[in-house]
Amino acid sequence: MRKFGIIGIGHVGVTIAYTLVTKGIADELILIDNNEGKAIAEQLDLEDAQARLDTTTQIKIQDYSELKDVDILFLTAGKIDAAKETGNRWAEFEFTNAMVKEVAPKIKKSGFDGVVIDTTNPCDAITQYLQKSTGLSQQQVFGTGTFLDTARMQRVVAKQFNVNSKNIAGYTLGEHGDSQFVAWSGVTVNSHPLVEFAKQQGKDLDYTALEEEIRKGGWSVYQGKGYTSYGIATCAVKLAEAVLSNAQLECPVSCYDKEFDTYIGQPAVIGKNGIEYVNPVALTDDEKAKFKNSAETIKSKFSTM
Amino acid sequence: MRKFGIIGIGHVGVTIAYTLVTKGIADELILIDNNEGKAIAEQLDLEDAQARLDTTTQIKIQDYSELKDVDILFLTAGKIDAAKETGNRWAEFEFTNAMVKEVAPKIKKSGFDGVVIDTTNPCDAITQYLQKSTGLSQQQVFGTGTFLDTARMQRVVAKQFNVNSKNIAGYTLGEHGDSQFVAWSGVTVNSHPLVEFAKQQGKDLDYTALEEEIRKGGWSVYQGKGYTSYGIATCAVKLAEAVLSNAQLECPVSCYDKEFDTYIGQPAVIGKNGIEYVNPVALTDDEKAKFKNSAETIKSKFSTM
């Protein structure tokens, strides 16, 4: 039986819930939110959908004790308005920090011993803080991190060549935030190394501009719809499925890095334990420096928590 | 190739879009909204999701000429805030009326000749108005109507007996609004006629209260989350799939009734032409009177459009 919990059912949380229900992924789903009326309404709306779906999901709300045997817990609480004003995810810090302080003990108390997937912002810092405050292992707690920024890189690069974004390989690494970067040296387009391929095709790519478009991908979506939901929810659900099926699937996520002693977006292998192991990929010296810089940025901000 | 259009990408429209994309139902999808920034943002967010999905959907925005060969067009534009203030879907009338006046000629001009599924409020009147103003046939234009209210009836009755809502048969009929009613005489629970079954089980059901819970189902969801999305979007997508596969699937929807010369929620068979035929079911005299009353309510309100 697949049992999921979601703490925070704003746009991201509830899109995850809808995805789990409409695709028949979840057998049981626990929704928790500070706004009880919202939890009741989302449960009703999802239950209205179920008479029209082929599958059934048991939905319960507001009960932390149900987390005891949850397999995957999504932490999605956020305060998007704070970030919107500034265009910087650290603006949500104060809110999410307080939120984690509130929920971590409750998670701990429930006896939860599954895997936590964190989508909150600033993702790397909050995920680390969550791991420390719940006492769950570093394997069990990870963040979506640059899995979404990598999807954005795939979208942006694919558009340059009119190819499918699923055929773009490579990574956006580092902070799920301003210090992130694309490791261009490893990006491929239909199996061709990007940089060479662009030259062959007579395309004069402005990598700085592309990187800005990727980095500001969330911001572009925010500006138009006031939040982001579909990209991030799809990423989170994919990671959850990898855990449940012990898929040993490699994806860039926010996980603990020993060298820099911080959570940071980097390739890792996802399985039943959450993070099975980190999978460091070859970087140029310049990319290594960017990774270090991003790690230090996260750390210094984290130290103020 | 399955090609869908959505006019109005508020909460309902975009949930339909996400469902079509995340479940791989749509090959091509056209999004149109008065707020171009919103259309751009939703396209970006859905494209961010696609690098993580197994299927691909081509998404285009803001181009009415693309409707020419669209198979299914969802009309979902609404102004939920108007309805929220009053708890009555007719409060959206002025807005949606003006919206239809604006979009109908554009649909017509595009050469669109597929099926329109309307989810806007007041659903019956707007669907009828849309049919008339586009010149599309009465078969081609129908509304979700009481398909959603029937799902709510299934949810509410199922909960009384702790059974699955998919095992509740029967209909909510009439207006997708206050004059709707449940045809209790035909409702069954796990194949048992409800009224007898409740007695056998020693359950003293308050049908008036249940009906109020069903009728106010949307309102309950509105109050908690500010809109409804998952139930209605799931209903709309199910109807669209029935059209595409020529499923001859019987569902209660808002369609034209000859006797009362109005669109109204009643069972009909859905296939490649949209409404294949109306499927009138047995009603008690009391239920017939309620149906007539609901039809007259819709008509009288429609006459003011």
Added chain:
Amino acid sequence: MRKFGIIGIGHVGVTIAYTLVTKGIADELILIDNNEGKAIAEQLDLEDAQARLDTTTQIKIQDYSELKDVDILFLTAGKIDAAKETGNRWAEFEFTNAMVKEVAPKIKKSGFDGVVIDTTNPCDAITQYLQKSTGLSQQQVFGTGTFLDTARMQRVVAKQFNVNSKNIAGYTLGEHGDSQFVAWSGVTVNSHPLVEFAKQQGKDLDYTALEEEIRKGGWSVYQGKGYTSYGIATCAVKLAEAVLSNAQLECPVSCYDKEFDTYIGQPAVIGKNGIEYVNPVALTDDEKAKFKNSAETIKSKFSTM
């Protein structure tokens, strides 16, 4: 985590396996067959598929000890050739009887404590025998029974009226074999009682012929393809999903009947415990007699096991 086991990977078993893998339903899947080479080949073939699917299923073979924490165990071993010669499922009796004698102790020894769904023939007798010989509860062990024959009734009746088989309600009851019968009194077509509706439509239905077409549905498929697989596998998977999600879904299946002290096809509610409870539906006296006759047929054949 959803963990499934399948004992017997002939056409039915392996179609169940493929369905669980291709639709991403199973996280882990254990395949067991007397023919080890077949088990190895099916595992390879399913693993070849997985590089092209979005989801991952861990597949293991031939290890009874893995059944310990399996949620759903399908028993699908059969010897179709025996039945083919005679057109009677009891012809498989000797083979499946011996098979159950062989596998029941191994299931027991594994510590398995989930739900068994049996598709073998003669279904009712073998399911009962399996329940007794494993010591699992009557709730935990049930057969697909007339769930498939009911689907065939839906298909056959739907074709008479050119409607969707999903809109045909009612049941085929009794033995998954020659003594089965359709409870015509409860069959509905698009919510209309069948018998009246046919008259209204001026259709002079030959119920005996229809029932023969339904009863011989499996035989018709056998004759053309040498076995049946898609109908039965789809039924079995649907029941499994109902157990996993504790769906409280009502379906006709082969389960224990107290009055007649035998397993027999009748409506029951499916949930996390397997059979939650039997849901007897109204029958005419004639139908009651047929049910009794069918029960006695099963019992008398069972007594020879």
Added chain:
Amino acid sequence: MRKFGIIGIGHVGVTIAYTLVTKGIADELILIDNNEGKAIAEQLDLEDAQARLDTTTQIKIQDYSELKDVDILFLTAGKIDAAKETGNRWAEFEFTNAMVKEVAPKIKKSGFDGVVIDTTNPCDAITQYLQKSTGLSQQQVFGTGTFLDTARMQRVVAKQFNVNSKNIAGYTLGEHGDSQFVAWSGVTVNSHPLVEFAKQQGKDLDYTALEEEIRKGGWSVYQGKGYTSYGIATCAVKLAEAVLSNAQLECPVSCYDKEFDTYIGQPAVIGKNGIEYVNPVALTDDEKAKFKNSAETIKSKFSTM
């Protein structure tokens, strides 16, 4: 509306049919086989399944005129027994050659103008012959070719490192037959070039043995189950979905190569036209020689047709 045709409903064809039906991918499906009884039986079995599925697919059989507006036509007729005796796909040549001679004029006559996906053996030669004899364009006609052998390479390599086969990139190229080869220079494991990575991990891989395991992957499956079905059907369906959604998805398939004037397995981009363009990838000199050798093998065998 998505309309598919399948000519040849042996194990591969009918598994494709079941996949299209059970996943709700097809709105309409035409099954054609020399054995009419088999076609009738498969239609019945698939229709038995549909009362239990959420989606509907219209299934028709044995009518070539229905191919007129089919979007995707699968050619899957084969004579596996011939190949089994020898372990060589060319042994099916005589049968499939005769089959194509029979069906090509019928396809042509129907007015079919969609995309053909060929899974028959010997795949490259038969696909080319089919293209020539139908007069359809080289874009419209392609074969699954080494898309399946690439999946097998992914499976075999993944197992060496206990990683997910979806994280293995690279290609098996050339003939879907004995002269195929793995382009090891481009294979990556979790983004690491295979050859280096294996060394780093202290793994001494025997590439010749791995290649033999890949090449004989089909043979291994044949030996255990008497045919292959799940891997190949999943590959074929994935390609079909790429065509329908104009996905511009890069995959290795059997398509026309100008340099060698033959169909051969190589990376190409799949979209609404079928083969949008060939996407040649970097090869070592040794790999180039193997590709040339494989092309010549196909050509010389083709010349005997």
